[in-house]
Amino acid sequence: MKLRDAPAACPSLWRCLPCPPAELRLDLVLSSGQTFRWWESSPGAWTGVLGGRVWTLRQERDRLWYTVYGDEDDDDDRDGRPAEAAKPDGAETDRVLRDYFQLDVGLPALYRAWGAADPLFRKVADDFPGVRVLRQDPVECLLSFICTSNNHISRITAMIERLCRAFGRRLCRLDARPFHAFPSLSALTGADTEARLRALGFGYRAKFISGSARAIAEGLGAEGLHQLRTVPYAEARRVLCALPGVGAKVADCVCLMALDKAEAVPVDTHVWRIARQRYSTALGGRSLTARAHQEIGDFFRGLWGPRAGWAQAVLFCADLHQGQQPAGSRDRAGGGRGKGSHEEEPP
CATH class of the missing domain: 3.30.310.40 (TATA-Binding Protein)
Incomplete structure (x- = not known):
């Protein structure tokens, strides 16, 4: 077909x-x-x-x-x-x-509540309906987001594709394009995994991907990582931040998009700038510290309520699509905000 x-x-x-x-x-x-x-x-x-x-x-x-x-x-x-x-x-x-799209969560009522609480949200909501948070596999989500530090969406996508082709089971071929499953933990715990990932262009992230895969396999296991869905947000975040290469932003992404912590608000340098420029220049201080992560997250939880992470996803999406560069322009990683960048300093 x-x-x-x-x-x-x-x-x-x-x-x-x-x-x-x-x-x-x-x-x-x-x-x-x-x-x-x-x-x-x-x-x-x-x-x-x-x-x-x-x-x-x-x-x-x-x-x-x-x-x-x-x-x-x-x-x-x-x-x-x-x-x-x-x-x-x-x-x-x-x-x-x-389950993946969490379709049992009614989005229009949430949009109305967020708009009533936040005039800035209300300004963008009509142009960006239907933005909801995915419920992803925790292992895939965690290892994927380790790749996002100082990176942008197109480059991250290419890295994940190389990871799956090198370590994942081949599923099928469509129009000459092969598709592979996301690698299992066991596939990423070999002695040569870090070297193979470096050869594939993962740089310093190679150590963190192989290290986190090994730490999970030898500790919680995949099932234990799934079980973090049942513990409080603060506890899940603490467990994740103990893994190699996982800082506050990556931990919050996994909490929000894989572990059912709708209150988690991932804060990268872009979200930090949104908070300071559009809400309060006093938010987050002069640099993105652990204290700034907590302060900005608490601010948005107070503003938007228990699904603050979902509301943040709408604003992030709106800002990304409104700020897309013209076709043919180059994405930028690291120092500047490229199309869809996920900026966070390496741990």
Whole structure:
């Protein structure tokens, strides 16, 4: 099956969920630095890896359409031919998508509450509806966000792609493009992992990825990392910050996007500037210290309430899309704010 096929072209292989744009905008959520495994495979269609399967998603009016592709292991006689769409197991695939996009959380009511509390939020809300926080696999989220320090979205996406191709199980091939699962912890704990990652261009992050993978494998384990969903935010944050390469911003990203801590507010230098320039010049002091992280997070939690991290995601997305550079311009990492940069000093 070709990626360009529309839902109507193959109805038996596509399913849909009711999902109006006010509840979800794929183009905003999947391109704004929460996840790095999706690409716009054709206008309005997004293809990526979720739960060890390859999916294509498309929105049409008030419905979210999706199809799931067969695993290469499902057809030993394919002889390298591209994967075909598999008839989805409806109840299970619906559940996976509803969980991933947290569709049980009603977004319009939250937008109204945040707008009532914050005139600045109200100014951008109408132009950026449907921005919600994903619920990701904790291991994938953690190791991905270790790659984000002093980096920008396009470069992070390329790094994660190289990581998955080098260490992850191959799932299928679509239009000559191979797709791989995110690596397991065991795949990243070999003695040569750091050297291989450095050869792939990960730089100092190679040590942190291999070190954190090893620390989790030898300590909490993947299941223990998942279990942090059940502990208080402060405790989950403390456990994460003890891992190699995990500072306050990375820990808050994982708490918010993988561990059900909706109150977590990730603060990088960009969010720090938003807080100081648009809310109060007294916020966060003169540099992004641990105290500044806490102060800015507490400020936004007081302003927006228990889902402050979700409201921050809307403002971050709005600022990212409003500030995108013209086509052909170069992203900048490190010293300047490039398109979709995640700036944080190396630990």
